[in-house]
Each structure stands twice: as structure tokens, then as C-alpha cells.
Amino acid sequence: MTDNDYLIAWGLYAFAALGCLLVWFKLTGWMWRYLREPLRVIGAVLLFCPTIIDPAKDIYAPALAISFLDLGLKVGNNVWRAALDLSTYGAIALGAYVIFALIRLPFLRKKKARQAHAEAAAAQAAAEQKAQEKDDEPFAAPGPSRFASPAAPANGGTVGRHRVEPKL
Structure with a gap:
């Protein structure tokens, strides 16, 4: 194997290993952050770790491939x-x-505290807005309006009422 063939083989392996690492990232994407990230580190180490196979010529090969082939x-x-x-x-x-x-x-804790503070401020602003809208008509009657029609009886309004007249 010439030096050029050796470099071409490592280039092809690096391209394939990047594809495998991308698939590994997609497979671990749904996991909890503190489980996902160490698994991604382990996957990268397994794919990209070289080992020397001929100390006299300084020829390296992927350690995982050498382990599987030798075993x-x-x-x-x-x-x-x-x-x-x-x-x-x-x-x-x-x-x-x-x-x-x-x-x-510490940076994540500060970010979480800022988000909690922003959510509390937004909730307080919404409550103040609602209170302001309620106080917008201070002379309105607190109960039902005098122009609202009374609630109809549950049985369809036929018992006790034979005639319906409009209110003026």
C-alpha cells in the first residue's frame, strides 16, 4: 500500500465515520441531555480513535476495526x-x-433563572392587564345586565308561561 492509497483509505473512512456519527446523533437526539452527550462522546471516540498496527512504518488504523478483525x-x-x-x-x-x-x-442555571423571572413578569403583566380591563367600566352593574333576558326553564319554558312578550 502506497502513501497515497493509505491517505485515500483514511479519507474514505473519515467520510463514512462522519456519516455514522450523524446517524448516532440522530439516534440519541430524543434522550435526556446528560445521557445523550456522553453517549455521543463515546460514539465519536469509538469511530475516530486510531491505533498503530505497524510501529516500524507508522501505519495507523481505526482501533474499533482492528479490535473486531483481530477478535x-x-x-x-x-x-x-x-x-x-x-x-x-x-x-x-x-x-x-x-x-x-x-x-x-452555572450558565445554564442563570439562563433558567432568567427564564423563570421573565415568565413571572409576563404572568404579572397579564394579571395587571386583566385587572385594568375589569376596572375600565367602574359604573357597570356587577351582576347580569338589566337588558339580558332571564334564563329559560330547563323543561323548554312551557310550564307556567304561555305567552312570551318582548321587553322594551
Whole structure:
């Protein structure tokens, strides 16, 4: 394999891994944020972690692929090196994610407090608007209007009333 073939193979793998990562993002999109984000980090580590397969030539390959091929075909001794690389890169990536999440936490709390304050202010403004609309006609009768017709009896209005006259 020439250097050009090696770079083409890594380019094709990177393109396919980005597609798989996009699918993984879509699959984990419905989850709770603090479960979704670490799973996405783990998926990225599994897809993009390289391991060395020939130390003399500095040839790398995806660690997950090397692990599966060495275990499935029962050849080579690179599975332990690949597992070590996966665990090392995974620990570093999850540690970086935890630091990122801890830095982000105060900002999320402030945002939630601002939203709660805005909702309370909107509710208070709506209540004041409703009270103002109620006080808009101070001389109106509090009960039913004198021009409103009385409620009809439940049995259709035939008992006790034989004639309906309009009110003037």
C-alpha cells in the first residue's frame, strides 16, 4: 500500500465515520441531555480513535476495526493495543466532557433563572392587564345586565308561561 492509497483509505473512512456519527446523533437526539452527550462522546471516540498496527512504518488504523478483525479472525496481537488506545482516548474525552459540563452548569442555571423571572413578569403583566380591563367600566352593574333576558326553564319554558312578550 502506497502513501497515497493509505491517505485515500483514511479519507474514505473519515467520510463514512462522519456519516455514522450523524446517524448516532440522530439516534440519541430524543434522550435526556446528560445521557445523550456522553453517549455521543463515546460514539465519536469509538469511530475516530486510531491505533498503530505497524510501529516500524507508522501505519495507523481505526482501533474499533482492528479490535473486531483481530477478535473475529483470531489473528494478530493488536487487539490489546487497540483496547488500550480506546480506553485511553475514551477516558481523556469523557474527562474533557465533564470539565466542559461543569463549566457550562452555572450558565445554564442563570439562563433558567432568567427564564423563570421573565415568565413571572409576563404572568404579572397579564394579571395587571386583566385587572385594568375589569376596572375600565367602574359604573357597570356587577351582576347580569338589566337588558339580558332571564334564563329559560330547563323543561323548554312551557310550564307556567304561555305567552312570551318582548321587553322594551
